[in-house]
Amino acid sequence: MADSPASGSAPATSEPVFSSGKLSAEDVQRIRGDFPILHQMVHGDQPLVYLDSAATSQKPRVVIDKLVEVYEQYNSNVHRGIHALGDRMTVEMEGAREKVARFINAASAEQIVFTSGTTMSVNLVAHGWAAQRLGPGDEILVNEMEHHANLVPWQMAAKASGATLKFLPLTPTWELDVSRLEEFLTRRTKLVAVTGMSNVTGTINPLELLTRAAHDVGARIFVDAAQSAAHGPVDVRSPDVDFLAFSGHKLLGPTGIGILYGKADALEEIEPLFGGGHMINEVTPEGSTWAALPARLEAGTAPFAQTAGLGVALDYLSNLGMETIARQEQTLLELATSRLETIPGVTIFGPPCAKKGAIVSMTVDGVHAHDLADLLDRQGVAIRAGHHCTMPLHERFGVAATARASFAFYNTPEEVEQLAAAIEKAVEIFKRPRRSRGV
Amino acid sequence: MSDRLDELYDDYILDHFESPYHSGNLACPTCTHTDRNPLCGDQVTLQLKLNGEAVEEAWFVGRGCAISQAGASILCEHVEGKSVEALRGMQAKEMLDLLKVPLTASRQKCGLLAFKVLKTLIYSQDESLAAGQDEAAAAPPVKLPR
Structure with a gap:
């Protein structure tokens, strides 16, 4: 079972849980070819970036x-x-x-x-x-x-x-x-x-x-x-x-x-x-x-x-191998975490990458999770916002809702970048100067 | 893409979100009610001060996404000066029109939260009024046809 050998004290750089094959960019493209749903535009002209696999995975042909x-x-x-x-x-x-x-x-x-x-x-x-x-x-x-x-x-x-x-x-x-x-x-x-x-x-x-x-x-x-x-x-x-x-x-x-x-x-x-x-x-x-x-x-x-x-x-x-899948997702997780942490105001809830799976739940200062998910959706990026059926945990977080991006082995580094860019765009919209109504 | 993004989060919504109309508590509200969207945690408390049949002041307290909070602000601005009778007839469509932005089905819950609170307030006002009249007439409580 995917298990962290020493949960309390393992260093963040501990041996990855997974040790076998690694997927090349070509492998991932071939894999994506097996999933018909991934190849579509949403909201007219936005290529779908599906980052909600923790809610449900997509299905191969x-x-x-x-x-x-x-x-x-x-x-x-x-x-x-x-x-x-x-x-x-x-x-x-x-x-x-x-x-x-x-x-x-x-x-x-x-x-x-x-x-x-x-x-x-x-x-x-x-x-x-x-x-x-x-x-x-x-x-x-x-x-x-x-x-x-x-x-x-x-x-x-x-x-x-x-x-x-x-x-x-x-x-x-x-x-x-x-x-x-x-x-x-x-x-x-x-x-x-x-x-x-x-x-x-x-x-x-x-x-x-x-x-x-x-x-x-x-x-x-x-x-x-x-x-x-x-x-x-x-x-x-x-x-x-x-x-x-x-x-x-x-x-x-x-x-x-x-x-x-x-x-x-x-x-x-x-x-x-x-x-x-x-x-x-x-x-x-x-x-x-x-x-x-x-x-x-x-x-x-x-x-x-x-x-x-x-x-x-x-x-x-x-056939793909669960260890290969785990390794691929870990790569995406590390990339997403380090990229998202460069965005001012982003707070990620969770342990270091080595102790977690490919899920990033976050808040962004000044942008409510629902607004964020909506703004991302309009850029083609599908994430989930809310309490994700964990109200006691969000009570502990001290926030009513988080925005969650979750990755599967069919996601790509390019999609991680699209996620980050879409978040930056959302922050920009909320921060742009406005005329006041004078109230 | 930018057009579409600006469409939803245009200055009107974001301005109401950041500089809301009548955000705060009334000293002596005639009636008050709170509701929330359990899925996303949006929350709005609406407080009305009635003067006879008219809404003299409307204030709100809340937390949540821009759409839900701007919606509450826009609704407060809208209902002041209106008669309870007029608000009794107000439809969800009118509330969505007030927001001036197209909302997907899932976001309509956010946009309509304050409206739902308003409707509950008016409904309970009617109920207590009806109960009061019943008491005065010393008659058993009857549900008034609506």
Whole structure:
């Protein structure tokens, strides 16, 4: 898993997390050729500069083609139809499950539950595991950098079970303050819920350390990999996390498909939240028994077309190599950070580049994040502005909103420069002298 | 490109943003209301001083993007001297026209924040007035047709 080896004290110049191949400018151009959406003008004549991949990634042609292939050639419900199409679709879907298992190094495809996305995966564990098994006196350890999707469900589970939420403090550079772990992680802690990589500061959390610490006190650890899975290698057996979740749409795949991975014994502990077709073993008028995993947690018709799309997306990422992707994005991050820091009034929220992924959240003095995003959009540069579903973190920042540029391996150094120039132009517009209305 | 940039953030909007009309608190407002856009954190508090059926003064306090804050300033300037009756009939389209800039769907929420606060104020004034009349007539509270 993309993991910072020593989060508290590693120097800013520590060994990069990634060590293999490097993409040339020609490679990147070839890659961009795989993404039809990137080649367009917006607002008439502005070439699109897409810097919002942390919200959702763009899709390569092979993924789009796969969805068309499904609907044109073998669209059919899975696990049911005793016919050629049904068999083919089932093979595609179960093949995709195998690919997911390989992608995150799970021991078995049976540990891969298809969900609608990260949010549903978190909720499955929050409501089907935490709310059922925890009680007064038990604690769930979270922190204030979490996306609402990895916070609100735990709040709900705590309320339902009587358990208490604890917040591990953050450092001034927006990392987890692991020096205070002993104080917050105790025998009362039953679950640690943590993001692999912040969707705002880009902070890469020390999962190795956290997993060991959680297991030392007998707690389980849930990793929200919505961001981290797209930006570096994931290995669920090192560190051996108990649960891990991510979404297909942030990894070049379609929307509506997500993953919940769990250790076999951990998944067994989840009560099914939804009853229906496919999740049963036997149904009588009096009651039902559940199917084996993962079917037990997959009631109803699965998003089977999306699973096929996700399988192809993971193939695409694996062919490129997650380490190569991580390295490429790190280069863009370092370039963007050093360039943006030359613009007066720009404040970037996050740790040094070596400890984060390719996300730059910032404020610009005198220009509200929404105005900035709007002015950038009109120059073709797509970023996101707001609290990015992290209101507690922005409360800590002391600002209501930040502007976030997020990079993927299909972005270029030229696009980083376009971002910087567009910000400079926005600042200029807000600073230019004006006639006063005389009020 | 520059034309398009200037179109949205023209002097009119930026001037209202930087030198707003009636930014601050009224000593004794007749009514006041606050609302925010939860997605972006824009916030506007509108304070009206009514003189009978007319708005004598309108002030606002807020924080957020240029569009939301300029919108509040422009609205305050617009409503002073107007009758409550006239404002009751004011439509969102009129507010957008007052801003004089084309807004995308997502930015209309910013441009219409102060207007939404105004509408809530007028609605609650009507409600309390209706409740008062009901009390005077010693009748059970009735929803007036609107």
